[in-house]
Amino acid sequence: MDFLTIIQIGDSTIRLATPLLLACLAGLFSERSGIIDIGLEGKMLISAFFSAAVAALTGSVWLGLLAGVAAAVIFSLIHGLASITFRGDQLISGVALNFLASGMSVLIAQDIFAQGGRTPSLSGDARFASLDLPFAEALSGVPILGPIYSDMLSGHTILVYVALLAVPATWYVLFRTRFGLRLRAVGENPGAVDTAGVSVKRLRYGAVLICGLLSGLGGAYLSTGLAAGFTQEMTAGRGYIALAALIFAKWRPWQALGACLLFGFLQAVSNRFNSIDLILFEIPNAFVLALPYILTVVILAGFVGRAVPPRAGGTPYVKER
């Protein structure tokens, strides 16, 4: 494998990891606050649809992004309403939202565009254009680092950089702010937070709102950044892989970046090579694609360290009277 191939695979890895990363951080906020969110897939899907649909209708990708994020936030609020206010089962609410997104997106698309549940192809301003980082052109001649910067890191859409910046931002918010401390506490021991006079409900609602925002960005990236339009079920399980990445990263932001890059890398490799030829035996493509799930199971089984979820995850908080 030569250097150029590595750069190209790196480039592809970043593109493929971005939606995973946004969804993974979304899940991180939600689950750290004690709200399990299996509905990431549905939120990404509904955002992918609304951002593509509004972008197609108005010709502006920014209005599309706004609509997509708004849709995902509304879905988050429904999830919050069911699991925080009404103390329902968080898994059931999440699964229901996934089904709702899957059906609703196609139904509305068919009604507006009559193209079999897809939006028209987007072009021009209705899509995110690729963004060149400063000095990308000038630095491309520098050996090794030049191509890494100008070919691998530069030339992605703005959402890719937003996703990458969201990692330190998440770390800062969670571990260096008062809000973050309380958020983590509410996921571990909501009773203690309540005793301290802080509203558990408000914190958890804050977390699911951030979750909606981030997963909305992820969905918009799929339909208006990577592809040019919405198609039925276009998230293709990325929300679930993001959940796997979250477990793999043991609910920590920097590790989440690592996990998403690893999973993106595995996808990029399987796209690039039909099978991987190790001298003694050949690894089939399907195995590489299954690796993220296998790794997650290995982690969950406790072979490599232990993955301990936030203690209060999945249990609605009932205030003592």
Place this chain on the structure above:
Amino acid sequence: MTSMSKILGAAATLALSAGAALAEPGLIIDLGGKFDKSFNESAYTGAQRWVEETGGDYVETELQSEAQREQTMRRMAERGANPVVVLGFANASTLEKVAPDYPDTNFVIIDEQVDQPNVKSIKFAEHEGSYLAGMMAAIASETGTVSFVGGMDVPLIRKFACGYAQGAKAVNEDIEVIQNMTGTTPAAWNDPVKGGELTRSQISQGSDVVYAAAGGTGVGVLQAAADEGIYAIGVDSNQNYMHPETMLTSMVKRVDNAVYDAFEAAEAGTLETGLEVLDLESEGVALAMDENNEDLVTEEMRTAIDEAKQQIIAGEIEVHDYTETDSCPVEM
């Protein structure tokens, strides 16, 4: 009240008699959807043309999942549709089971052969059309590398790939042909994001012409090709209009004609069961030439393709069909 029930009764009788008299043709649109801009859409267009030209009526349903195949086929037959046209190789095993239960109904299956007395099987010589597409790609390529993106990894799609590779190698023996399949489940027909990513990966390996035989996934392939400024070749329907600057051509499979002819033959009572292969000679497969790609098609391409087409029809060039041996004679 009594008058109401009379009206209802009359309506019911009317509905019943309408049901019995129904001998309209039926069309079951396959997974991928009516507007996949490709295989299913082509069938739909054929049916629509038949409606416009004959003023006839037909019944249509669209599959939503793999599990509905048998149920939908049976319901269509029980409603009295004749013939029932099903699209795609994935229906073969179901049809094998359903067809004997409805001996008075004729079935038409496209893309696969089912040996039942009341089934007409229509297959296309995709390898021949893809061969011509491969030739055109090889002539257009400047890098000496061309590529192929398939949908679900099945013999039929490998048939496209193999014909394409043979055509490319016929023009330039040293040309490299990269081949990627999107997946191994029916979801592979509907993943434009992955299609685009596969295309970018092929471009980074030097490909400057990509041929997509991937249903809805192909939309992403053609889009990525347009974004990166390389040539693309569409499939099944004429997709030249989608990106006029970069669409070299489309390997058109006249599914529309097959559906149209089946409907028409059924109306005239001349539908013959058995196998029919639509090839270059019967214009069942062809390269689409229209105003969208006329600037991209050079004189050299035209002559080479016309010549090869005549030779294939005359049997001077034998294009290998992947599905006959489950292997391809050329390296990919």
